[in-house]
Amino acid sequence: MRDTIGAYVGLxxxxxIEQLLVVTVPAMCLAQRGFPSVWLVVATLLGGALAAASAHALNCVVDADIDRIMKRTARRPLAKGEVPxxxxxxxxxxxxxxxxxxxGLTTNWLAASLALAAIAFYVLVYTLLLKRRTAQNIVWGGAAGCMPVVIGWAAVTGTVEWPALVMFAVIFFWTPPHFWALAMRYRDDYAKANIPMxxxxxxxVQVSRRILAYTWVxxxxxxxxxxxxxxxxxxxxxxxxxxxxxxxHRLHRAVVTGADPAPMKLFHLSNGYLCGLFAAIAVDAIxxxxxxLG
Known part of the structure; x- marks a missing residue:
């Protein structure tokens, strides 16, 4: 039973999900201009976690064939045959x-609709349409990962206002440097699976130049x-x-000079950067x- 539950959780x-939820609470704090009610925060986080879990599980179903090929994903439950x-x-x-x-029942139906749209976009647009066909897959497909801030804002206000769209854009432009650094490290894995990252x-050089451009933006x-x-x-x-x-710039310079770019250093930094930035939003709002500039 423990192994079965663990396999489904692995999907x-x-x-x-943890990273997605980290940005939700600060967005809610900024929308509230303070800390929202604990119940609303818990309900939004739980609903958001369930929505992300749904998208990821469906992604695992679609990508089971390539997950078996790639070393980085070969231990996922479907790749190992742990779940039918x-x-x-x-x-x-x-x-x-x-x-x-x-x-819909605990926050509002706008937040619920946005969560449903995020699931559909991640599975239908990113996983089924873009991932195996274009190198722009993570650029546009990453929009699904930007939705938690908009969902959090909508849960508090019942609307979507411009600060929510700015936070969406921050994560949108953050995603390519974050993921391309990881893809540099696992380039051979993606090539073996015929995924055009x-x-x-x-x-x-082209990759590091684009990482640099997206970072500045x-x-x-x-x-x-x-x-x-x-x-x-x-x-x-x-x-x-x-x-x-x-x-x-360090990564780009290393690539140009033929040195080891150590892309995972930028990848790990990107996680800490996003968490720190949104923590600052929460502290500022509270x-x-x-x-x-007011």
């Missing part, structure tokens, strides 16, 4: 229905939140963004200092 990719494909499909669909109904179809996008945040967020955005840019 949901819990580590990725039909069971995994039903599991993913049921999670999606439960997530949508739960969010950018490091597979482009030269290392991402950092500049973070500054768009200054009209609704104070010096607390501004300091974190400038300091963290500056260091991210420095590391992206403390409630006047906006820097």
């Amino acid at each position: 949901t990719k819990t580590r990725i 494909p039909l069971n995994a499909l039903v599991f993913g669909l049921v999670l999606g229905v439960v997530a949508t109904l739960f969010l 950018l490091p597979v179809v482009a030269t290392p 991402m950092v500049l996008t973070t500054l768009l939140l200054l009209p609704v945040t104070s010096w607390i967020y501004a300091g974190a955005a400038v300091a963290g963004g500056g260091y991210f840019i420095y590391q992206a 403390i409630g200092l006047p906006p820097l």
Whole structure:
């Protein structure tokens, strides 16, 4: 029983869910201009976790063939034959229905609709349409991973306003540097599975140049939140963004000179950067200092 439960939990990719939820609470704090009710936060996080779990389980069903080929994913439950494909499909669909109904009944139906749209986009657009066909897969497919901030905002306000869209854009531009750094490390894995991730179809210099470009755009996008945040967020955005840019330049310089680019260093940094940036949003909103540009 323990192994069976563990296999089904493995379908949901819990580590990725944790990262998605990390950005939800700060978005809710900014929408509330303080800390929302504990019940609303718990309901939104639980519904969001169920929605992400649904998307990931369905992704595992579609990608079971390539997961068996790639070393990085060969231990996933479907790749190892621990869960029958039909069971995994039903599991993913049921999670999606439960997530949508739960969010609709405990928060509002706008948040629920956005969660359902995120599931559909991740499975239908990214997994089925883009992932195996174009090197732009993670650029546009990554939009599904940006949805938690919009869902969190909608859960608090019942609307989607421009700060939510800015946070969406920050994660949107963050995703390519984050994922391409990982794909540089596992380039041979993706090539073996015939997945056209950018490091597979482009030269290392082209990849590092795009990582650098997206990093600059991402950092500049973070500054768009200054009209609704104070010096607390501004300091974190400038300091963290500056260091991210420095590391992206380091990676690019290493690629150009033929040195070891150590892409996983940027990958791990990107996780810490996003968590730190959104933690600053939460702290800023809870403390409630006047906006820097207000």
